[in-house]
Amino acid sequence: MSPRHPAAPTITDVARHAQVSMKTVSRVLNDEPNVVPAMRERVMASVKALDYRPNLHARSLARARSSLLGLLYYASSAAFVMGLQQGATARCRALGYHLVVEQLDDSGEHVPDQLRHMLTALRPDGLILAPPVCDDPDILRLLSDARVPCVLISPGMARPGFGNVSIDDVAAARAITEVLIGHGHRRIGHIHGNPRQAAAPHRREGFRQALLAHGLADDPALVVPGDFSFPSGMAGCHALLSLPEPPSAIFAANDEMALGVLAAAQQHGLQVPRDLSVAGFDDAPLASLIWPPLSTVRQPVNEMAEAAVDMLVSRSSASPAEPAPAMAQPAGGPVAPAPAMTDRVLPYGLLLRASVQAPKAAG
């Protein structure tokens, strides 16, 4: 009768086919203990014979969990978000979860309402927050109040009460700066990222550490403001090249600005890397698709999302087993609602490409 999904077998059909109770089928499907192997196999045979797959909505309704995970992001940085999705959907598939995406719309409806709607309608078991969503205090408070487990991807700072997955931004920025120094550059410019995103000061700090570690001065004149955008990279490059003593290399806090540097250098009649070395951060897809290809830092975006899914799933499956303490006043400290997730710091990659070479004359 149902035109859309004709004759999908239910757990009752499987039970009838296997000549057991519905409950036994449920036990087998959920890997519960106390089923003799022979019974388990009989049920599995029926499952296969009928090509049965459980209805997620019925399951969600019956138990607390929904087997749904949400990914929250803003419109920015398509490649980064797609990388997250790739890792997240792959891992979800392996674990029997599904990924719902929510592109938050700053311009339109009130963001908190969008979120609350999503939470109550879908009851996701957990949320993955892409930057810069994961740095928004209002959103974090809302999610914390809603008691939904969240993993923050590359947050400005790790937050207690949330899972955190990131790379060591400071160390990575330091490492890419040391690549420039290692090529013999002595005057190196830096274009700062958007100060509202926490990654920006981290990268600037790594830059500073590298200079100091190699006996170079951290000249404030060589650090110019930016906002992670292409035009700000161009502007920053113009500013640096207009200095009385321009740098022989520039480290932009992300690839998009580094591309702006390349464009501006070209307008100045400079050839990269012969006249100017350039390094970025992010491994944007464009970075390898231009000439010269850009030396940059790669964040293991897929792996970060995979780690986030694992954290959320292991937590959400652990949680229901743990009986809530029914004491009126739990002794000592707040009620532990669920085990905290263990933060992860993943290794970054250094991609050394043609945009960097030794300076013409030692700066």
Add this chain to the structure above:
Amino acid sequence: MSPRHPAAPTITDVARHAQVSMKTVSRVLNDEPNVVPAMRERVMASVKALDYRPNLHARSLARARSSLLGLLYYASSAAFVMGLQQGATARCRALGYHLVVEQLDDSGEHVPDQLRHMLTALRPDGLILAPPVCDDPDILRLLSDARVPCVLISPGMARPGFGNVSIDDVAAARAITEVLIGHGHRRIGHIHGNPRQAAAPHRREGFRQALLAHGLADDPALVVPGDFSFPSGMAGCHALLSLPEPPSAIFAANDEMALGVLAAAQQHGLQVPRDLSVAGFDDAPLASLIWPPLSTVRQPVNEMAEAAVDMLVSRSSASPAEPAPAMAQPAGGPVAPAPAMTDRVLPYGLLLRASVQAPKAAG
């Protein structure tokens, strides 16, 4: 007791609060007829007072529809997919739907199994298929058998039984070629796209039409193969520039190849656009982030996804109202399962940027 979503009010709570039956609340929430305005307002007041929002899983279980839409895509073209997601999530939000994403994994598990799993577990009300998923006959057959409504985005050819949303690829390719001709170019090269994606021959055909319409020969020597990748764009450019009479302009079938053309031209010591004009197709984010920025064709990706959501939602809400004909042998023709969706052809945009100018000397 539930730690995750504490005290979410149910329809029963609203009914009690408003002093009406559950059924009346349900009627109000679903905009069903036969409720006196006073009653409707009383219920809405209680809904607001309790901040009630229906549980999607319970609703999905009780009726045929799930209020879930799926987006199917392969790893390719992050910007395109993100554009689709933007349009789709925005429209879903407005209509009370949610978007589940499924990145198909060609390498791993059998794709049909991934799909079947998703369909039976989630019972989405409809699917949006990004290219090139929408051109895969095996997938289309599977989805057609599963009776799930699908909209194909920019498919190689419109398919009956599916919704189709696209631009006129031939006309767009013709238009961008005419821009080159309009600037005075007479020898124009074309780099063909991946022949396995139907867009490629369409764009080549538009190129041909433009030449013929302006009295120019369609010289086969000026059309070189490609596969939509950056390296194939470089190779194509090298091939064209090695011709006895090289072209003064190149139209690459997508932006990624056009970027390869820019890189190759640079290696040949040519300056774009002074020595060579270049046009692409897609409006990749990179296209405006390089120097010179690329003249190209924009597909209204957001709008295409919005149209797809509208088509799926209007169809899925129309469908249940329509009673299935219970006759044993319906007279005349096959059983119309649901109203067909009306295909949409959306307008493309022509983006004229600095990569195109008049040739140095008329070719």
Add this chain to the structure above:
DNA sequence: CTGAAAGCGCTTACAG
């Protein structure tokens, strides 16, 4: 180790 009952939060027929 297995099963019969009740319930998750909604909606669909069916009465009145």
Add this chain to the structure above:
DNA sequence: CTGAAAGCGCTTACAG
């Protein structure tokens, strides 16, 4: 125009 009953397909206590 409104409501009491049954059911969607599962799982969670509770018996045995």
